[in-house]
Amino acid sequence: MSTLLNISQLSWQVPNKAILHNINFNVRKGEVIGIIGPNGAGKTSLLRCITNQNNILASANVTGSVKLKNRAITRYSTKEIAQHFALVMQKNDSIFALSVQDVMKMGLLPHKTLFSLDSDHDKAQINLALKKVGLEQALHTNFNQLSGGEQQRVLIARALVQASQILILDEPTTHLDVYYQHQVLQLVNKLNITVIMTVHDLNLASLYCQRLILLNQGQLICDGSPEEVLAPKQLSQVFGLPCQQSIDGMTGATQVSFYLPESHGQNSQFSESLDE
Amino acid sequence: MNKVTTTLWGLLVLVILSAMAAITFGPADIDSAELITCLVSNCQNPIANVIIWQIRIPRVLVALVAGMGLAIAGAILQNTTRNPLADPYLFGIVSGAGLGATIANITLADNLTIALPLAAFLGALFAVIIVVFIAKVLQRMEQLLLAGVAVSFMLASITQFILYFGEPFATNRVIFWLMGSLARVEMSNFYVIASVLIVAIVTVFALHRQIDALLLGDESAASLGVDVDKLRLLMLGICAALTATIVAYCGGIGFVGLMIPHIVRQLVGVTTLKLIIGSALIGAIFLIWVDVIARSSLPHAEIPIGIITSALGSIFFLFIMYRSRAIN
Numbered sequence: 001m002s003t004l005l006n007i008s009q010l011s012w013q014v015p016n017k018a019i020l021h022n023i024n025f026n027v028r029k030g031e032v033i034g035i036i037g038p039n040g041a042g043k044t045s046l047l048r049c050i051t052n053q054n055n056i057l058a059s060a061n062v063t064g065s066v067k068l069k070n071r072a073i074t075r076y077s078t079k080e081i082a083q084h085f086a087l088v089m090q091k092n093d094s095i096f097a098l099s100v101q102d103v104m105k106m107g108l109l110p111h112k113t114l115f116s117l118d119s120d121h122d123k124a125q126i127n128l129a130l131k132k133v134g135l136e137q138a139l140h141t142n143f144n145q146l147s148g149g150e151q152q153r154v155l156i157a158r159a160l161v162q163a164s165q166i167l168i169l170d171e172p173t174t175h176l177d178v179y180y181q182h183q184v185l186q187l188v189n190k191l192n193i194t195v196i197m198t199v200h201d202l203n204l205a206s207l208y209c210q211r212l213i214l215l216n217q218g219q220l221i222c223d224g225s226p227e228e229v230l231a232p233k234q235l236s237q238v239f240g241l242p243c244q245q246s247i248d249g250m251t252g253a254t255q256v257s258f259y260l261p262e263s264h265g266q267n268s269q270f271s272e273s274l275d276e
Numbered sequence: 277m278n279k280v281t282t283t284l285w286g287l288l289v290l291v292i293l294s295a296m297a298a299i300t301f302g303p304a305d306i307d308s309a310e311l312i313t314c315l316v317s318n319c320q321n322p323i324a325n326v327i328i329w330q331i332r333i334p335r336v337l338v339a340l341v342a343g344m345g346l347a348i349a350g351a352i353l354q355n356t357t358r359n360p361l362a363d364p365y366l367f368g369i370v371s372g373a374g375l376g377a378t379i380a381n382i383t384l385a386d387n388l389t390i391a392l393p394l395a396a397f398l399g400a401l402f403a404v405i406i407v408v409f410i411a412k413v414l415q416r417m418e419q420l421l422l423a424g425v426a427v428s429f430m431l432a433s434i435t436q437f438i439l440y441f442g443e444p445f446a447t448n449r450v451i452f453w454l455m456g457s458l459a460r461v462e463m464s465n466f467y468v469i470a471s472v473l474i475v476a477i478v479t480v481f482a483l484h485r486q487i488d489a490l491l492l493g494d495e496s497a498a499s500l501g502v503d504v505d506k507l508r509l510l511m512l513g514i515c516a517a518l519t520a521t522i523v524a525y526c527g528g529i530g531f532v533g534l535m536i537p538h539i540v541r542q543l544v545g546v547t548t549l550k551l552i553i554g555s556a557l558i559g560a561i562f563l564i565w566v567d568v569i570a571r572s573s574l575p576h577a578e579i580p581i582g583i584i585t586s587a588l589g590s591i592f593f594l595f596i597m598y599r600s601r602a603i604n
Contacts, residue, residue, distance in 0.1 A: 051499065053495075053498060053499075054498070077501075078498070078501045078502070078503060079501040080501075081501065082499065082500050082501030083501075085499070086499070087495075087496070087499035089493070089495055089496060089499075091493075092492055092493070092496065094358070094491050094492050094493075095358055095359070095360060096355075096358075096360070096491055096541065096546040097541070097546055098491055098492070098546055098547075099545070102488065102491070102545075102546065102547050103492065105485075105488070105547075106485075106488060106489050106491075106492065106496070106500055107500075108485070109485045109486070109488075109489055109500045109501065109502070110500060110501045112485055114482040114483065115481055115482050116485070162500070
């Protein structure tokens with residue numbers, strides 16, 4: 001598999017704090033990578049640097065390099081970046097009554113010239129992408145009236161129309177019910193494109209990512225398979241809670257459980273509300 | 277598309293019919309048969325000829341482009357700021373124009389036909405530049421609207437200060453000018469407004485996908501390759517020029533930019549291309565008929581057009597609030 005992205009010696013320093021410190025890793029074509037870590041670990045900041053949002057890499061606080069196909073990301077135009085990366089964010093409501101079709105058409109933007117109208121080919125592309133996420137019926141539905149999970153799927157379909165090679169998702173499962181969490185991540189996993197996403201839920205990350213990157217206080221702590229990264233000792237240090245690893249009987253995936261020392265023993269099972 | 281396209285064609289027909297019908301309204305009786313004769317061949321009645329070609333047609337055409345322009349400016353601002361209550365008047369444009377007009381009235385009373393529109397235009401641009409400058413300094417482009425409201429009050433207070441100490445006749449002129457009127461417009465005004473309007477429409481058509489991308493948030497738009505701040509600034513500049521030109525000739529005509537796009541969204545949709553075309557057409561129909569009311573509802577007198585649009589607009593505003601309360 002060829003290297004698509006190369007992040008080397010990436011640091012982001014603000015007064016009295018390192019948001020990111022000397023991050024190094026490569027992303028190969030087709031990988032599904034989950035970035036995990038506690039709040040404030042630098043997960044979203046890392047995503048912002050990878051896509052050079054607001055030209056952040058040009059800022060004096062940021063050092064190191066991000067290379068896309070062996071060329072510095074700073075040398076790509078914003079349009080070219082949009083042709084390579086598709087972004088799915090956490091919050092996506094609009095004050096206006098956009099239809100699903102309106103949202104999908106936004107994905108065409110990086111490939112369109114000024115004044116252009118939608119062709120029949122574009123409409124076919126949109127329908128195909130919606131079919132892939134199982135929402136072909138929703139074309140004329142009001143986007144705001146969809147459930148959170150459906151909105152995420154529409155945005156993933158928009159990313160498919162955008163035809164970019166790398167899909168970036170920031171906490172795609174936050175605010176979703178368990179059913180939709182699995183549905184969205186399974187979908188992402190089956191798209192056969194390169195995916196980099198931040199995930200809060202370690203067990204979901206383990207289930208749907210081939211590779212995990214653990215960040216803490218701006219540092220890359222571990223980069224590897226879920227089994228390696230979710231090593232109990234390491235997680236205990238990062239999250240500040242005792243932790244236990246197990247193998248899920250159904251899926252064979254590595255799973256972890258946390259517990260507060262006091263509650264352990266009172267409950268033979270681990271405290272449900274404190275699983276992160 | 278088909279339903280939307282049909283609606284838009286229907287509206288275009290209505291614009292043409294409205295413009296034709298509006299020409300027949302006014303103090304002098306001109307019926308539609310006479311109008312059609314005058315439009316397609318030679319007028320038998322020379323007085324009717326003068327009234328139609330030199331008074332009524334310029335006035336209806338200015339109402340048409342002014343309505344289009346104000347409605348489009350509102351639509352662009354609302355989509356680029358993602359705020360359904362954005363209106364060119366909230367960006368200090370009219371207060372700026374008012375200040376310009378006041379200064380012109382006090383200092384250049386002899387030469388007002390040229391000086392007044394020019395001073396109003398400069399005042400409006402001045403206001404927008406201050407608003408953008410403040411938003412830039414605060415590094416908060418999303419707070420443009422609040423900056424606009426603040427600047428608007430500031431400029432209005434300067435205007436009132438000058439008027440308070442100014443000569444009563446000049447004060448009267450300014451106050452009447454601020455109420456808005458199409459009574460003194462000429463064909464040349466139509467050409468100027470129409471030119472700015474065409475530039476605005478062409479720019480929006482070119483960038484319609486970029487503007488649409490803003491509808492799901494700045495971050496989403498940036499990820500699609502849009503330079504959000506630059507786009508917003510360009511669009512604000514276009515709206516300012518458009519509104520300033522219209523205000524300079526017609527005075528203060530409020531609420532058109534707020535009301536019309538709101539109706540269009542219900543009728544044809546929220547994305548920029550549909551919204552702009554729909555707003556242009558409904559805006560034109562609206563202002564043509566409001567001007568008919570302005571000039572024909574009182575015997576021997578005109579009601580300033582801005583009074584009618586503001587009255588309708590404020591009721592409409594309350595109606596929107598009531599409806600959104602009902603939905604929530």
